[in-house]
Amino acid sequence: MxxxxxxxxxxxxxxxxxxxxxxxxxxxxxxxxxxxxxxxxxxxxxxxxxxxxxxxxxxxxxxxxxxxxxxxxxxxxxxxxxxxxxxxxxxxxxxxxxxxxxxxxxxxxxxxxxxxxxxxxxxxxxxxxxxxxxxxxxxxxxxxxxxxxxxxxxxxxxxxxxxxxxxxxxxxxxxxxxxxxxxxxxxxxxxxxxxxxxxxxGVPPQKDNHSISNDENARVGLDIGTSILAIASEKEVKILELAEDINVDEKLKRVLQRKLDRQRRANNPNKYNEDGTIKKGNREKWIQSKGYIKTKGALAEIQRKIADTRKQSHNKLANHILSLGLDVRVETMNFKGLQKRAKETIVNEKTGKINSKKRFGKSISNKAPSMLIRLIDNKLKHLGLSVKKIDTYKVKASQFDHFTETYVKKPLSKRWNKFEQGNIQRDMYSAFLIMNTKDNLKEIDIDRANSSYENFFKLHNKEVNRIKNLDKKQLSSIGL
Known part of the structure; x- marks a missing residue:
């Protein structure tokens, strides 16, 4: 139950x-x-x-x-x-x-x-x-x-x-x-x-300001990344930044984190080696000054605000997605794997310096993409449904071209697909293909994709114009 x-x-x-x-x-x-x-x-x-x-x-x-x-x-x-x-x-x-x-x-x-x-x-x-x-x-x-x-x-x-x-x-x-x-x-x-x-x-009562779809056959395709979500449905096509509002507190959070580290080191000089690393064998009690406790409280408050804002934003977005349809399809993503640092050491040929091993840890921590999918899935479970996760390795939505039925591997820097009808943003096209997968969730339904492409193209161009008219710095990952 x-x-x-x-x-x-x-x-x-x-x-x-x-x-x-x-x-x-x-x-x-x-x-x-x-x-x-x-x-x-x-x-x-x-x-x-x-x-x-x-x-x-x-x-x-x-x-x-x-x-x-x-x-x-x-x-x-x-x-x-x-x-x-x-x-x-x-x-x-x-x-x-x-x-x-x-x-x-x-x-x-x-x-x-x-x-x-x-x-x-x-x-x-x-x-x-x-x-x-x-x-x-x-x-x-x-x-x-x-x-x-x-x-x-x-x-x-x-x-x-x-x-x-x-x-x-x-x-x-x-x-x-x-x-x-x-x-x-x-x-x-x-x-x-x-x-x-x-x-x-039981099932939570529906709020008056939430209009969740009643159509279990209305499909919604989601192409989710570490910080960007592309949505494709029969009603609308969107590309959005996840938890957009949390960026407001990020600068202050970094300042407080650096201040906290300085205070911790000043209060506990015996706990650190000369190179700045923590002494593993030192079991002395950590000293916390009043200033340290105050800074720690301020940082905790910032993190609480970020967490509350993120959850509120994800809930709002989840409700909007479910208003488009209840057949929600998404790629299976290993976000834990993307958070890990790269194992291979690569030297930059131009500069001669070692490339950073950092990957998407900070972005995933702030935007919490898996949290959004979990919220959508929980809401669907109350209706006796669930999110349909397609087989990423067999579908390969980011590489597939449904016109020629071929796979073309593209670098991450290439954000647009060039077709005879016009250019299509890569993430929105992936969401479109995910929406048009077969019920086995392992291959694209070509006939369905062909019949729904004209509507998608029209909604895609509408979304591109909306993004171009936004009075803010554009998202680099969109390619605009």
Missing amino acids: ANYVLTLPLKTEKWQEDILEKRLNIARQIYNACLGEILSRYKLMKRQKNYGLAMKMGKGKERNAIFNKIRKDFGLTKFDLNKYVKPMGQKFKQNLGSQMVQEIAERAFGAFEKLMFGEAKKVRFKTFGEFYSVREKGNITGFRYFQDRNIMEWLGLTMQVIIKRNDEYASKCFLDKLKFCKLVKKVIRGKNRYFVQMTFE
Whole structure:
């Protein structure tokens, strides 16, 4: 069954905030204790002979059976961790319920599983003030909501939930079944703010200002890059910069990052080598001055604004895409791979200098293209659909010419395709081809592309004229 989340602010007083901070800190300590315990068991398990032999085996049922037995023998299961954390729940029962303590243990286990299965290189323990949320498993005990009084109760603590009088969306949400509630702390402009995230069962109600298409057959092709998105549909063709508004804070962010680094080095000279690198063997405590803490807070505020702006921009764009059609098609992209530095060292023939190994890490971090695709997919899942990911290596949309049915490899610097009918911007043409893939998502439907090309060409030229008339610096990747 699908779920969705409604976030509402809590009205809190100073004494209540002190209690919330105390309970979040207890939750942090429990999380760290669980993570430390399971990592100790994991290290012990890795020393066993059976584990080493299983690692050398090929993937298969026999190997999995050995791993599962070893994990059970060393208590590396969710059940064993819940058993380990049970005494902690008894000790802190006045501040955290047993269900919440179990959820914290399961969160630590989830972090460990990412490490064990190679999805993460390491796991991080939470430092003081870094634990921002706790949740219950249901709305029966502990942190729970009472709709008749519009309050949250949590083991003797009562907090008012703030709902605007004209918030019709929230009113519609409460018609669905409330599954569980989550307390979330956010630091906004240097002050702690507390929110409740309510998870409801079902499909989120549609907002009045959102006009999502009802046509499951209306296709939308997306050619997404590290910072640019091209859209092709029967209604319109667009090429847009992702999260365009976040560039406003980037300069200030870089200034604060450099200032923070200078302050950190000035406060901790013994932690650095003469060449400026950090001493690996030095375990002295890092010193944080008042100026450093102030700069750190200012940087965190900038990053919060960037994250909020990016999420708002992506949500708005996702809703617009779904208003064009519900058959959304996109190339499969390995954005994690694009974030990594280049392995090969290349010397520039003209200058004799080594080319930078940096690739698209900063752009992907700021624009978060995969986040947009995930938002679209989540919205489609509420309708029983999903984003259709085409086979990038077989379709090769950026190289294909549907007129001649041939593939021509082009350098990234070439942004336009030259056809008899006129020049076509490369990204928009790729989006057009993606829109016209067959249902097997492995090849272009030539007949469909030919029949829809005239409409695409007209909409493409309209979009090119719009971009040329924009009163701002053009995007170099578009080629205008």
